[in-house]
Amino acid sequence: MATIRLGDVAPDFKAQTSEGEIQFHDWLGDSWGVLFSHPADYTPVCTTELGTVAKYKPEFDKRNVKVAALSVDGLESHKGWISDINETQNTTVNFPIIADEDRTVSELYDMIHPNASEKATVRSVFVIDPAKKVKLIITYPASTGRNFDELIRVIDSLQLTAYHQVATPANWQNGDDCVVVPSISTEDIPKHFSKGYKEIKPYLRTTPQPNLN
Numbered sequence: 001m002a003t004i005r006l007g008d009v010a011p012d013f014k015a016q017t018s019e020g021e022i023q024f025h026d027w028l029g030d031s032w033g034v035l036f037s038h039p040a041d042y043t044p045v046c047t048t049e050l051g052t053v054a055k056y057k058p059e060f061d062k063r064n065v066k067v068a069a070l071s072v073d074g075l076e077s078h079k080g081w082i083s084d085i086n087e088t089q090n091t092t093v094n095f096p097i098i099a100d101e102d103r104t105v106s107e108l109y110d111m112i113h114p115n116a117s118e119k120a121t122v123r124s125v126f127v128i129d130p131a132k133k134v135k136l137i138i139t140y141p142a143s144t145g146r147n148f149d150e151l152i153r154v155i156d157s158l159q160l161t162a163y164h165q166v167a168t169p170a171n172w173q174n175g176d177d178c179v180v181v182p183s184i185s186t187e188d189i190p191k192h193f194s195k196g197y198k199e200i201k202p203y204l205r206t207t208p209q210p211n212l213n
């Protein structure tokens with residue numbers, strides 16, 4: 001069993017998926033990635049989640065994020081289930097679902113928590129940056145469907161930090177002011193942020209979201 005921590009390189013693997021074989025790192029290319037696991041095919045909560053992700057595809061595309069799902073069921077099972085997802089969620093599944101029958105990927109990513117279930121994966125989410133570093137790990141129980149608005153919100157925050165040197169405060173939403181990262185001195189803020197800033201405390205400086213006009 002591997003333990004993956006933030007900042008680690010996301011383990012690479014080869015896998016069969018509903019869209020053909022992938023070598024994970026090659027498949028990611030220069031994109032950001034989301035890898036998320038499901039307890040099993042033909043389960044109710046997962047059906048709604050995968051339908052939701054299919055509808056959110058344009059949001060992931062806008063952010064240069066590739067998404068892959070995983071369960072320990074096989075390809076034939078995935079194919080039948082995808083038809084059900086398309087029918088019941090009124091969508092078309094447009095991302096690969098990994099068939100991890102031998103649990104190689106689940107074990108690499110520590111997605112099976114034996115005290116929750118010996119056989120099924122929990123609902124893990126990994127966000128991976130273009131350098132293949134793990135930037136976010138969230139684990140939900142099987143009975144709780146994930147909030148994909150929250151996932152998009154976190155990706156926006158991660159990308160603001162990566163590209164614009166800001167962090168995001170509690171309950172931040174797209175368009176709200178951001179926090180200047182501590183590594184930038186207050187004196188240097190004007191060099192980095194043309195929209196101005198507020199110094200609430202020497203360690204708490206905010207600036208309008210830099211990537212908006």
Ligand code: BEZ
Pocket residue numbers: 039040043044045046047142143
């Ligand atoms: C599921 O849909 O995966 C699920 C629903 C209730 C409890 C556990 C799993």
